Amino acid sequence: MDLPEGLASSGALEIRARLSSISAGKILDVATGDGDFIQTLMKALKDYDSFVGIDHSEDEVKKAKTAFDEEPVEILQMDAEDMDFEDGSFDTVSISHSLHHLANIDAVLSEMKRVLKPGGHVIVQENYSDPGQTEAQMTDMLAAHWDAEIDTLLGKTHFKTLRKREIRDYVEALGLGGLDVSDTTHPVKCLFCEKVFECADPLNENVVSFALEEIDRNLARFGGLQDADAARLAEEGERLKERIRRFGSSSPSTLFLVGTK
Numbered sequence: 534m535d536l537p538e539g540l541a542s543s544g545a546l547e548i549r550a551r552l553s554s555i556s557a558g559k560i561l562d563v564a565t566g567d568g569d570f571i572q573t574l575m576k577a578l579k580d581y582d583s584f585v586g587i588d589h590s591e592d593e594v595k596k597a598k599t600a601f602d603e604e605p606v607e608i609l610q611m612d613a614e615d616m617d618f619e620d621g622s623f624d625t626v627s628i629s630h631s632l633h634h635l636a637n638i639d640a641v642l643s644e645m646k647r648v649l650k651p652g653g654h655v656i657v658q659e660n661y662s663d664p665g666q667t668e669a670q671m672t673d674m675l676a677a678h679w680d681a682e683i684d685t686l687l688g689k690t691h692f693k694t695l696r697k698r699e700i701r702d703y704v705e706a707l708g709l710g711g712l713d714v715s716d717t718t719h720p721v722k723c724l725f726c727e728k729v730f731e732c733a734d735p736l737n738e739n740v741v742s743f744a745l746e747e748i749d750r751n752l753a754r755f756g757g758l759q760d761a762d763a764a765r766l767a768e769e770g771e772r773l774k775e776r777i778r779r780f781g782s783s784s785p786s787t788l789f790l791v792g793t794k
């Protein structure tokens with residue numbers, strides 16, 4: 534099947550090729566959320582033995598546990614700044630779309646390096662906010678920043694999307710060998726999506742409905758906010774809905790980094 538226009542030239546194919554060269558052994562996915570990146574790695578890596586996914590949120594851990602059935606995946610509730618694993622416990626460590634959710638990015642990356650075996654792989658995937666992105670990508674990014682502001686007011690760590698240079702600086706500080714840095718306008722997970730033509734179209738009816746529902750889910754979280762903040766953020770939510778209907782929604786561009794310890 535030919536890929537949709539845009540996805541074929543996005544950079545995602547090169548990232549899939551890089552992942553398909555890695556025999557990943559025992560993998561730790563940090564800040565795993567509902568385990569979405571584990572699903573992508575399972576499809577993209579050359580091979581692997583097993584996964585451990587950690588997250589500090591009880592709710593996310595519950596969700597991730599239901600996402601896997603027969604697969605060799607263990608999900609644990611754990612703070613990534615202070616992991617319970619011995620030094621060199623894993624062949625590969627990964628973190629996806631989570632750097633901007635961390636209170637101390639350096640502490641988490643340094644823990645990831647500690648629990649990795651010498652010669653093991655570090656895989657980092659993170660959206661970036663540098664200019665040059667489409668209106669649909671900007672819609673998604675503005676919605677993420679709105680979401681981050683709501684989280685922050687509710688006491689949850691959530692920063693705006695990082696710049697490419699910031700992401701590189703955090704990972705380069707680990708002093709990994711042979712660091713590959715790739716850039717893609719479409720997430721590598723799109724390559725494995727059964728509805729690839731649908732998700733690659735920012736104005737597809739289902740894509741637009743999903744993005745609008747996401748705004749509504751966030752509007753429903755306003756209970757704990759001060760009235761003035763709630764009113765301001767509700768107006769912003771309505772502006773975002775107008776943007777979604779006009780331009781559609783599409784994931785921001787992503788930096789993908791692979792290095793070895």
Ligand SMILES: C[S@@+](CC[C@H](N)C(=O)[O-])C[C@H]1O[C@@H](n2cnc3c(N)ncnc32)[C@H](O)[C@@H]1O
Pocket residue numbers: 563564565566567568569570587588589590593611612613614628629630631634635636
């Ligand atoms: C955007 S979500 C995860 C996304 C997921 N990795 C993916 O690629 O779809 C970010 C996650 O970071 C988790 N998180 C934030 N700080 C953490 C910490 N110190 N230890 C473990 N998990 C943390 C949050 O609970 C949240 O589930």
